Amino acid sequence: MESSFVYIPIDRRIAIAEGRELPERTRGAAMFADISGFTSLTETLVRTLGPKRGAEELSVYLNRVYDALITEVHRFGGSVVAFSGDAITCWFDGQPDPETESSSEQSEVLPTLRATAAALAMQEAMRQFTTLQITGGEQVSLMMKASVATGPVRRFVVGDPQYTLLDVMAGQTLESLANGEHQANKGEIILNSMAVDTLGEHVEISAWRTDEPSRERFAVVTGINKEVAQLEKPWRQLEPESFTTETVQHWLLPSVYRLLRAGQGEFLAELRSASALFLRFSGIDYDRDERAPQKLDAFIRQVQRVLARFDGSLLQIALGDKGSYLYAAFGAPIAHEDDVDRAASTALELQRLPAQLDFLEPLQIGLTYGRMRVGAYGSASQRTYAALGDAVNLSARLMQAAQPGQILANDDFHKKAGTAFIWEDLPSIRVKGKSEPVALHRLVQMRTRRTGFSLEARFPFPPVGREEIISGLNSRLGKIFSQAGTSDLPHAGQIVCLIGEAGMGKSHLAAQFVRQARERQARVVVGVCQSVTRSAAYTPWRQIFNSLLALEESAESEAIDRLTSKLQMEQPGWALRLPLLGDLLGLPIPDNPTTAAMDSTLRQSSLFSLLVEMLQTWAQSTPMVLVVDNAQWMDEASQSLLQTLAQQVCGTAAVLILLVFRPTQPGDRALFADLASLSNYTEFPLPAMNPTEVAAVVERILSAQPTRLLLEIIQRMARGNPFYVGELLSAMQSSRQVVQLENGVWGVSYDLLNKLRRGNFVTQVEGQWQLSTSADFSTVQLGIPDSIYGLILSHLDRLPETHKMTLKVSSVIGYTIDLELLTFSHPERKTRQEIEAEAAYMESEDVMQSEDAAKKLYAFMHHLTQEVTYDTLLFAQRQQLHRTVTEALVQHQPEATTQIAYHAYAGEVWPISLRYNLQAGMQARQLHATQQGIDFYQKALTSAQHLPEEETIGERMQINLGLGELYVSTGQYDEAGEHLQTAIELAKSEDDHEIQAQA
Secondary structure (H helix, E strand, O other): OOOHHHHOOHHHHHHHHOOOOOOOEEEEEEEEEEEEOHHHHHHHHHHHHOHHHHHHHHHHHHHHHHHHHHHHHHHOOOEEEEEOOOEEEEEEEOOOOOOOOOHHHHOOHHHHHHHHHHHHHHHHHHHHHOOEEOOOOOEEOOEEEEEEEEEEEEEEEEOOOOOOOEEEEEOHHHHHHHHHHHHOOOOOEEEEHHHHHHHHHHEEEEEEEEEOOOOEEEEEEEEEOOOHHHHOOOOOOOOHHHOOHHHHHOOOOHHHHHHHHOOOHHHOOEEEEEEEEEEEEOOOOOOOOOOHHHHHHHHHHHHHHHHHHOOOEEEEEEOOOOOEEEEEEEOOOOOOOOHHHHHHHHHHHHHOHHHHOOOOOOOEEEEEEEEEEEEEEEOOOOEEEEEEOHHHHHHHHHHHHOOOOOEEEOHHHHHHOOOOEEEEEEEEEOOOOOOOOEEEEEEEEEOOOOOOOOHHHHOOOOOOOOHHHHHHHHHHHHHHHHOOOOOOOOOOOEEEEEEOOOOOOHHHHHHHHHHHHHHOOOEEEEEEOOHHHOOOOOHHHHHHHHHHOOOOOOOHHHHHHHHHHHHHHHOHHHHHHHHHHHHHHOOOOOOOHHHHOOOHHHHHHHHHHHHHHHHHHHHOOOOEEEEEEOHHHOOHHHHHHHHHHHHHOOOOOOEEEEEEEOOOOOOOOOOOHHHHHOOOEEEEEOOOOOHHHHHHHHHHHHOOOEOHHHHHHHHHHHOOOHHHHHHHHHHHHHOOOEEEOOOOOEEEOHHHHHHHHHOOOEEEEOOEEEEOOOOOHHHOOOOOOHHHHHHHHHHHOOOOHHHHHHHHHHHHHOOEEEHHHHHHHOOOOOOHHHHHHHHHHHHHOOOEEEEEOOOOEEEEOOHHHHHHHHHHOOHHHHHHHHHHHHHHHHHHOOOOHHHHHHHHHHOOOHHHHHHHHHHHHHHHHHOOOHHHHHHHHHHHHHHHHOOOHHHOHHHHHHHHHHHHHHHHHOOOHHHHHHHHHHHHHHHHHHOOHHHHHHO
């Protein structure tokens, strides 16, 4: 099990174990090692292995390189203080070891010698990576350059322990280190002049260079005149017992720590789409300002508070007097469906920090969105958690391109951002690492919406089906009309909740309800909650009352004037409380003596009373409908106001409040539970669509009929979720997996049909293809749109860490999960009772469903859930789990031929894969499942190619003979001839006359 403490720099780690503090000010030598060639390696791996496998393999090389380099750093008493992609910053301290070093050696000589010796040893270690042989025959070279600077630095810890503590190093020495790195070429080691002066005759110099901006001189070093063995100072080994749980967890992101504690460190690594935020800040003098640590800590804690509100993760920080940067991710390790919006909102809030912290200069921020490899990297003795990928690199480039006070985003980020933001398009720019110009967009501000979005505009057509719910909604609407003008009757109004999972069509139904309410001449207003504004008080009610007071299009000053005039003319009695409306509407209305004397509690209760009076008065002339969409994101103040309005307005006036929201998670308190006790409360749970409704949705989207097979695929994948239906069809059209046939009907493409036939997932009935009941899409990747991917991943990330591993193993097994097989295959060796309990929990979370209680068979609620879960696994993780499943099947279910064949091939267990794919091919041939037989035989042939030729002659004769026969039956005579000829030649070599005759 991976130790959590390896995520803490080793010198800080040992100090913690010994119960002492590292000195804040110290002297020694800093080293920056930068590895070049990873861009070329990335491009080669992506070209030869594809983007996903290429990204995974890149991290394998990165870990190999770092393991070699960090071993040398630690051998010479250095500590890796910071990782930054393909570079590390290290520190070699000048404080003496009282047991082995004299005080005369306390100077900077020893640390500088050790840093230089480590750099030379690291260059030697890099020789093994000078020529890397990549799959496909291509070669890539990795090289390192290093900069060493001697001088003083400051080391301190910043951040909120409840979020994450960060070890940082700062000072002018790091600026010199950076200047030296700019002067170094690949394969070189550069020392600053202070380091050279410190070493004197101990150092061998081949050249001098000058950094023009700083006029600082640097030496290219080729060796040292000192016995290397005398400089070694390896760190002592620490045991996990040296640290308390509380101490270590403060240094890790909570979700990362939970995985490590659960023994799942190897599964930290995932492939997922996420947003990256890079931020450059300056204004702190780390050398001369004694309060620099406090200033930085105040800034970082503010950053962490903002990130925590939007569930972002602060991953890295690097400091320098001329500019420091930090890096955060949204979607790693926890995903949300709106991670792009969360990143944009965070950037806008962070942009305002210099106004609160006067020492800060205006910030520069870069935002990107893309596919990333997230997880741990480094060596066995020193690791970090980060996200790596092209989008991360680009985010850093955009930060560098941004002017002070600017927020720049790439095209992908801009396209995925919601409508809540205002953007300015900028000219494209060229950045390092990109062959084509990068389209730029400047994030200007959050869009100030005085009113909610138009639901009717978003959904111009009536929803398909849902007649019973529409009838129920209309019935409640009728009640406020039948009781309009009868305010003396109790419960004249209604509170209605429309509850459904994401994508079930809640907002679409609300739009239809709004349309029908307007047709009946009700006064309808809409407020919309958003996850990014849930910390802003009164967000939905501000939109609703701005609309009711006709302030939608007014500027701030005009809105105040109009509001003042309106209240004085229509209801003079309300004018005294006018300043209270400023709290709700976000308008700076000056207090009068009455409102100025109110404390916060009285002020809120007085505001609520005023709003109750307003609604009661307006509803006397016209029934009112107040809609709050996405109410699961309602802020606390809005919930308090809702409670008051539900009790005091809906109990006395013709007002219907419609709340549209998602259900809470099991174990959480139900949303708006206090309203459920009211007699005029009704809730409508929104179930999945039935097959007839899904068919109608598909026909509406395609404007034509689908084939039976296409409809069955969509129904099987979407499981009655109308949003999934639309997004899947759109993605399949874009990838040409569905095509319009000559008769105008839409069907699956020829390539997709062949895939399904090879998997034996389709059968022909009366001339029409249809899905077989056993069709398992876990082996056929249809591609998942980002919109669905993010939605599903955000749901899965809410599961307990222990359950996530069970879910991942299940995704490898397939769509249908045998809990007995899951128990045998689980890497944590969980008991059957534990597995059953976790499966039951995930059924309550709508992730799995019981298929056969007696046999303990479960299935994923959606094929898409299985595919998303499987997609997050790295190739090495998939391979490992497929191997585990293979072993379990061979031992406990040896008759499951096709399952073993599939998992053995995916796990690259070649002997078992050969045996069982050959058996499966022979069985398929006997059953006349031609395409499936070809597929099994081809996999058997591939398996044989990974084994010694002399050991597989008999199997290869059978494979080629089988392939030849099957290709003849499909009319592919050239392919048949090749395989039959191969079978004949193999049979001759073995003197097998029977096979020769058959071939």
